[in-house]
Amino acid sequence: MKKNNEDQLKSFFEFGKFMTQNKDQFSSIAQNMLSTKQLLQIKQKATIQQEIEEQRNYISSHSHNIKQTVADQISLANKCSLGLEKLKKIYLEDLVVNKPMENCVVYVKTFCKPSKMNAINLGIEDEKSNYIHISLYNSEKSNCDLKYLDQKYPLNLNLAIKNPYMKMNAVGHVFLRNDNPENILFLNSNQQQDNDKQLKEFNSLKQKGNELFSQKQYKQAIEFYLKAIQFASSNEEKIIATSNISQALICQNNYQKAIFYADRALELDQTHQKSLFRKATSLVGLYDFEKALKVFEQLKPNQECEKHMEECKYKLNKQKNGFTQDEIAEIIQKKQGQKLVNFVGNIEIRRTQKMGRGVFATKSIRKNEVIAVCEFVQAKINKGELLVEYIDTENLAVNLNSQYFIREQLIMEMQENFYLRKVLSYLYRGEINKDYQIPNLKEVFVKKYYQEGLDDKIELTAEDVSNIVNYNTFGSRNSTQLIMLASFFNHKNVSDVLLIDVEDKVVIVSQREIQKDEEIFITYINQSDKDKEQVAKDLQKWGITEVN
Numbered sequence: 001m002k003k004n005n006e007d008q009l010k011s012f013f014e015f016g017k018f019m020t021q022n023k024d025q026f027s028s029i030a031q032n033m034l035s036t037k038q039l040l041q042i043k044q045k046a047t048i049q050q051e052i053e054e055q056r057n058y059i060s061s062h063s064h065n066i067k068q069t070v071a072d073q074i075s076l077a078n079k080c081s082l083g084l085e086k087l088k089k090i091y092l093e094d095l096v097v098n099k100p101m102e103n104c105v106v107y108v109k110t111f112c113k114p115s116k117m118n119a120i121n122l123g124i125e126d127e128k129s130n131y132i133h134i135s136l137y138n139s140e141k142s143n144c145d146l147k148y149l150d151q152k153y154p155l156n157l158n159l160a161i162k163n164p165y166m167k168m169n170a171v172g173h174v175f176l177r178n179d180n181p182e183n184i185l186f187l188n189s190n191q192q193q194d195n196d197k198q199l200k201e202f203n204s205l206k207q208k209g210n211e212l213f214s215q216k217q218y219k220q221a222i223e224f225y226l227k228a229i230q231f232a233s234s235n236e237e238k239i240i241a242t243s244n245i246s247q248a249l250i251c252q253n254n255y256q257k258a259i260f261y262a263d264r265a266l267e268l269d270q271t272h273q274k275s276l277f278r279k280a281t282s283l284v285g286l287y288d289f290e291k292a293l294k295v296f297e298q299l300k301p302n303q304e305c306e307k308h309m310e311e312c313k314y315k316l317n318k319q320k321n322g323f324t325q326d327e328i329a330e331i332i333q334k335k336q337g338q339k340l341v342n343f344v345g346n347i348e349i350r351r352t353q354k355m356g357r358g359v360f361a362t363k364s365i366r367k368n369e370v371i372a373v374c375e376f377v378q379a380k381i382n383k384g385e386l387l388v389e390y391i392d393t394e395n396l397a398v399n400l401n402s403q404y405f406i407r408e409q410l411i412m413e414m415q416e417n418f419y420l421r422k423v424l425s426y427l428y429r430g431e432i433n434k435d436y437q438i439p440n441l442k443e444v445f446v447k448k449y450y451q452e453g454l455d456d457k458i459e460l461t462a463e464d465v466s467n468i469v470n471y472n473t474f475g476s477r478n479s480t481q482l483i484m485l486a487s488f489f490n491h492k493n494v495s496d497v498l499l500i501d502v503e504d505k506v507v508i509v510s511q512r513e514i515q516k517d518e519e520i521f522i523t524y525i526n527q528s529d530k531d532k533e534q535v536a537k538d539l540q541k542w543g544i545t546e547v548n
């Protein structure tokens with residue numbers, strides 16, 4: 001008899017050893033042989049209750065902290081940001097062992113008090129009376145006590161478990177495992193109804209926003225998207241509305257803010273394709289091609305994306321290297337075909353000793369090097385009429401018939417147009433030579449739409465604008481142009497640079513080799529057909545009496 005018992009014990013241990021050594025094999029056998037429903041029934045509800053109660057007793061009598069465990073890789077990656085309404089409702093018996101159920105949700109309620117060992121353990125039951133225990137990792141501080149857990153996880157607590165993941169332990173018992181607290185939603189009995197209402201509200205606000213967007217009423221569309229965010233019950237909804245705001249801002253050329261909203265969406269899902277795309281195109285809008293490229297690279301490759309990247313690389317190259325001599329020759333010859341981007345090369349504005357501000361080389365500049373490419377405000381005589389074009393804005397063109405109106409128009413436009421206001425105030429010379437504010441050219445040209453941080457609320461009078469026009473416009477046979485950068489060059493009889501009109505931009509090209517820190521000059525007047533006296537008289541207009 002004794003011998004018999006020993007044998008039994010031995011074979012029992014052998015079996016235990018077999019199971020431990022072959023647990024994967026054992027679980028897969030159990031898995032293949034039994035349905036989930038049968039697997040669920042292996043452990044009685046009372047057994048789960050008892051196990052959890054034992055853990056509670058253990059915790060009460062021992063000081064116990066949740067251990068830092070290595071997260072289950074599958075479960076950790078199994079994060080779900082979709083709202084409940086987007087998920088397929090399933091039951092515990094529909095789960096498949098060792099497979100996270102993507103885009104699914106099980107609704108359960110707790111049937112016993114919680115405990116904690118390495119994780120928070122709950123006994124849960126679904127509407128079809130299937131029961132199981134769930135281990136929640138990463139959801140609580142390691143030293144939290146039972147009193148706190150009892151309050152947070154009371155009996156009959158309704159939970160929604162997104163992307164449920166069922167595991168099997170070495171002895172063929174199944175349990176749920178969760179490593180992402182965001183996948184567990186606490187519901188009260190009315191909550192599901194509230195969720196439905198909230199979703200309806202969200203959808204209708206978003207829809208209204210979309211309608212306004214398609215009518216190009218971007219400002220109003222943004223208001224609706226912002227309201228919709230208040231009703232968003234999932235990250236996915238928040239992402240959609242936030243990202244749509246970003247797009248509406250892009251349509252208003254407000255790239256800086258568009259990036260802000262794209263970033264908010266990306267905080268919730270760093271792979272959200274539309275937000276990445278919107279961020280990248282906004283960076284292009286800010287002429288920050290280097291950063292834009294990095295964001296484009298994060299997108300899943302597609303044809304459109306590749307096209308944008310190519311363009312970005314091209315523009316970045318232009319920004320860094322300017323144009324080759326051949327390209328300049330081609331531009332001058334054709335005056336078309338090149339997509340020019342605003343660009344400020346190796347120059348900056350510095351104070352001079354006697355002439356206020358001037359343009360200086362920050363590095364040595366080659367002959368024929370492109371120093372800058374910039375936009376201009378142009379007043380053009382067109383078929384006998386004066387035509388004012390603000391090239392940098394929305395191609396606003398106004399037919400006018402006197403110089404006086406240009407100034408009036410500039411004043412009106414200045415009040416509305418941030419960029420123009422900034423340009424004019426930098427050129428402001430109401431009291432000539434008194435206040436030489438040094439502009440940051442890269443900020444003005446490269447980030448021309450960057451609206452935040454505008455501190456010059458300068459109000460220019462008609463007379464101020466008159467002065468600006470008089471001192472800073474460049475005339476050609478049939479047009480006169482206000483070119484911001486060119487206005488900072490001081491006068492010399494022989495010009496160091498050439499201004500070339502190309503499309504809607506002016507390309508400033510050096511005509512000689514210029515040393516680092518040398519001042520760069522242009523000629524204010526065409527001297528070839530004028531006598532010295534006339535030249536001197538013309539120069540007086542700028543207050544220039546002596547020229548070296």
Ligand SMILES: C[S@@+](CC[C@H](N)C(=O)[O-])C[C@H]1O[C@@H](n2cnc3c(N)ncnc32)[C@H](O)[C@@H]1O
Pocket residue numbers: 354355356357358429432433436471472486487488489490491492541542543544545546547548
């Ligand atoms: C188009 S602005 C050039 C930028 C100017 N220095 C500034 O700080 O705004 C023309 C004015 O610069 C000054 N200036 C330019 N060239 C000069 C020169 N050769 N001699 C003296 N003053 C000059 C004159 O005051 C002139 O009215």
